[in-house]
Amino acid sequence: MSPIAVSFIALAIILAGAFFGTLLRNTLPGHYLADDSKDYIRLGTGLITTLAALVLGLLVGSANSSYDAQSTQVRHLTANIVLLDRLLEQYGPETRDARDNLRRAIEPLVKRIWREDSLESTKGTPFRGTALAEDAFGKILNLSPKTDLQRAFKDRAIQVATDLVQTRLLLFEHPDSAIPMPFLAVLLFWLAIIFMSFSLFSRLTPINIVAMLVFAVSASAALFLILELGQPFVGLMQISSTPLLTALAPLGS
Numbered sequence: 001m002s003p004i005a006v007s008f009i010a011l012a013i014i015l016a017g018a019f020f021g022t023l024l025r026n027t028l029p030g031h032y033l034a035d036d037s038k039d040y041i042r043l044g045t046g047l048i049t050t051l052a053a054l055v056l057g058l059l060v061g062s063a064n065s066s067y068d069a070q071s072t073q074v075r076h077l078t079a080n081i082v083l084l085d086r087l088l089e090q091y092g093p094e095t096r097d098a099r100d101n102l103r104r105a106i107e108p109l110v111k112r113i114w115r116e117d118s119l120e121s122t123k124g125t126p127f128r129g130t131a132l133a134e135d136a137f138g139k140i141l142n143l144s145p146k147t148d149l150q151r152a153f154k155d156r157a158i159q160v161a162t163d164l165v166q167t168r169l170l171l172f173e174h175p176d177s178a179i180p181m182p183f184l185a186v187l188l189f190w191l192a193i194i195f196m197s198f199s200l201f202s203r204l205t206p207i208n209i210v211a212m213l214v215f216a217v218s219a220s221a222a223l224f225l226i227l228e229l230g231q232p233f234v235g236l237m238q239i240s241s242t243p244l245l246t247a248l249a250p251l252g253s
Contacts, residue, residue: 003227017192
């Protein structure tokens with residue numbers, strides 16, 4: 001289910017809790033809503049509000065950290081690809097085929113990470129490098145340096161290529177940071193109770209209705225942000241693939 005669909009469901013549940021509080025207020029006898037009951041319910045609601053605020057804050061922080069980490073990995077991957085191409089260029093014209101394969105391997109890599117290819121992005125599918133990427137790595141290993149400088153370039157290119165493969169594996173293996181359904185259900189239950197308490201002891205005047213809608217939208221928007229940040233390669237807040245696609249200029253004739 002998409003993050004925006006989950007956030008709309010959360011908004012509906014929160015508003016349902018608020019209107020249920022209004023229903024209780026209109027149906028319960030007056031003595032059930034006496035001062036003692038108000039104090040008791042408000043203390044309990046305060047505890048739940050604190051728990052919900054802490055959980056939402058931790059989830060937003062965790063999702064943002066995961067998003068930043070994967071964005072950094074994408075930048076690291078892009079930098080390694082550019083560096084590897086420069087090392088091969090400095091090695092000599094013998095690396096032209098390897099550099100050409102490196103360029104042609106970028107688009108399949110982007111499709112795999114950004115899940116543009118539905119067949120390859122199926123969950124549970126074991127990771128397999130493309131033939132172009134494996135061929136490029138093989139050509140680097142098979143280089144026969146004739147000078148100490150070429151030997152240094154080859155060793156450095158192998159090191160960068162290995163680091164590139166490791167980063168690619170990390171991006172592939174990193175799962176979406178989705179909120180577990182039981183966890184989400186408990187959080188929505190807490191939010192519904194909080195909004196129910198709002199309308200249980202307050203009449204729904206026009207200003208209260210507007211305020212309730214603003215608060216409910218804000219709470220559901222926080223869930224939307226958490227879910228969107230948890231899947232950085234799809235959705236409205238996905239990491240851009242343009243820098244990676246345009247990292248290397250075409251080889252000249």
